[in-house]
Amino acid sequence: MLEIKKGTKSFYIGDSEENPLAIMTYIFSGENLIIVDHTYVSDELKGQGIGKLLLKELVDWVRKENKKIIPQCSYVKAQLEKNKEYHDILN
Template sequence: MEVKHGNNIFYVGDNQNELLAAMTFVPSGNDKIIIDHTEVSDELRGQNVGDKLLESLVEYSRENKLKIIPLCPFAKARIEKYPEKYSDILYKG
């Protein structure tokens, strides 16, 4: 399963108009992004797709030296559950 990156979105699907799963974010200043939504279709539930989206977004944030503010309940819960994996990218302001 390939996670793709578009304009402020990481997604699974043929294109951004036919999403099977998506995690969206909003830039905040020059050094932060806000994860605002995660959605996974019933077809892909239970396959750790949300985690794959989060991992792709975290990799992107590390490469671009961005901190993450997780407003999305899913992303917030996963980041809090695994602080050892995510503490370096979590915005602590």
Template sequence: MAEIKKGNNKFYIGNDENNPQAQITFNQQSNNQIDIDHTGVPEELGGQGIGSQLVKAVIDYARENNLKVSATCPFAKNVIEKHDEYQDVYSG
């Protein structure tokens, strides 16, 4: 499994936050709400569960910081809605 690193309003895989191999980005919506707006995993890394791992990184971050999560990114929304264990921080 690739190392997931925390960037500025993102989690990513790769050596450079500005040119990541894969990433998930989010925006602060309010003091206690973030929205996942993009998940990007290139085709050559597809099918390895990396996108789901990136979603989990945001969920863990939200829990650690007492935040709620929404997802305008269709991929992230789908992953979150399939996992009952993510519902404690999901706000739809």
């Protein structure tokens, strides 16, 4: 099982945030908003639902922290709009 780790401004899989096998990055915009700006999944992990796992981890954290998401990353934007269970965290 792959372990998802929380970085400084990301959720990632791999040995380090600087050299991940998969990563979803964000930046803060004010106190209660985060902008999700990038998702990357390496070729060796593609097609295994890793992007969805990273997004679920991010959403769980956002809910726990009472924040909202502004999706700039096209993958995250599509997933958030498609899945009604995520609409509560959209800004």
